[in-house]
Amino acid sequence: MITADKREYYQALIDKNTEYEGVFYVGVKTTGVFCRPTCPARKPKFENCEFFENAQQALLASYRPCKRCRPLSHPNQVSELVQKLVEAVEDNPEKRWKDKDFRELSVDASTARRQFKKRFGMTFVEYARARRMGLAMKQIREGEAVIDAQLSTGYESSSGFRDAFSRIMGAAPTMLGYNNILKAAWLDTKLGPMIAIADEESLYLLEFVDRRGLEREVERLRQKTKSAIIPGQTEPIQSIKSELDQYFDGKLTEFKTPLFFLGSPFQRGVWEQLRKIPYGQTISYSGLAAAVGKPSAFRAAANANGANQLAIIIPCHRVINTNGELGGYAGGLTRKKWLINHEAKAIIEHNSAE
Structure with a gap:
């Protein structure tokens, strides 16, 4: 997001401008919550704000929904079922939901799926996963080891944690109807884990996993390329993995992996x-x-x-x-x-x- 947009959105936040409802959400770094533009709470400083296009981006950036403006509720209010499930996640955001958990709340899982999908554009399970993974990413950003973040968010194996991280990047291409497919892989390096995204010919993205806003970068990449992003390996990914190993050993000074630039x-x-x-x-x-x-x-x-x-x-x-x-x-x-x-x-x- 360019600075001009951020300033415009910040002014809308100060003015509590209802015209911006649904246009953006704001994450407040000092409190860890995200809000709608018309939130009645005291306004944060500009430098303490992060702006998101949708609620899922804010969740993946480790923000929790504000209890005052309830950003996951439409201005016309949502059903009691949706409110109950959102509150249940906040009571235990690290929980991995199973069928018995819905039964204990006297909630039909298929109904929850439909209502969340209609209201927020994501299913309840996707919401819960995004909230859990956002917490894990926050732990990594704050310096905790990947293994600690993995265990604290309910993943007993590193492969499970990596797979879950990969799944936030896209559903299977057969479900999305996309013709283009990009594959993503987790790379362990001397300076910490990185994620590589590529097609069969070029590398599109290489970032440290704990980079703030990585989830939004991945989402923009998916939208710009109109691609599904799924876990996997391609020749460019294998190439950059080998080259990074050589680079960190001090044996490589120039990368040869083919690149694809997305930018002005x-x-x-x-x-x-x-x-x-x-x-x-x-x-x-x-x-x-x-x-x-x-x-x-x-x-x-x-x-x-x-x-x-x-x-x-x-x-x-x-x-x-x-x-x-x-x-x-x-x-x-x-x-x-x-x-x-x-x-x-x-x-x-x-x-x-x-």
Whole structure:
């Protein structure tokens, strides 16, 4: 979402503008809840807001529904059954729902499915899974080990946790009616798990699993490519896995895996320029803007840098502030510093060996 949209939505939030009902939801970083635009609660600062196109995105980003504005309820109110199930999930968000759980609440599972699907565009089980997985992602972002997040959200095996994470990215293509299929795989790396998404020819996305907003990135990718995204392997995924292993061992300086860029012409120009930054070297944001022929557009260049969906391969970690400070990095500044030092060390070791 571009900054202009965020500012527009924030003003709508301040004004409690009813015209924006259903257009966006806002997640409040300081409280961990997400709200509708007309929420009567005290308004957060702009920098503490995250904006989402739908409730599922907010859930997957680990936010819980606000109890004041009830963002999962339509302004015309929802049925008592839906309210009961939403409250049941909030009482135990890590619960994995089974048929007996519906019976204990005197709720028909098929009715719950239909009512949730009609109201929110997702079934109750999808809602509960999104809420549970959102909590797991929050734990990972806060520094907990993947195994801890996995166990605390009810997954006894790592494969089960990975499969559940994969399932949030799309149903089977036969159910969605899509002709295009992208496959997603979990890659374990020295700096933590990453997710790779590719078709049979090119890599579309490579991100650290704990990157905030990853779920929305995946959703945008799915929408732009009109594809189903399912767990699996392709040649580009196998290629990048091998290349990442070599990169982290200090034995690879240039990636050869074929890439597919999704972005504006300006963004693609910035990404191509990033790939030209020599291994082990850095450039400033203003220097990056000048390199793409837009010396005054360093903020736009920085935004394009941040929109990069191919971490490490398109080396946005090599862009720093003019004063030598690290600047920003979606994967976290600790990783950025590690990557810069890793490449510098590899060059020193290579030169000393000659």
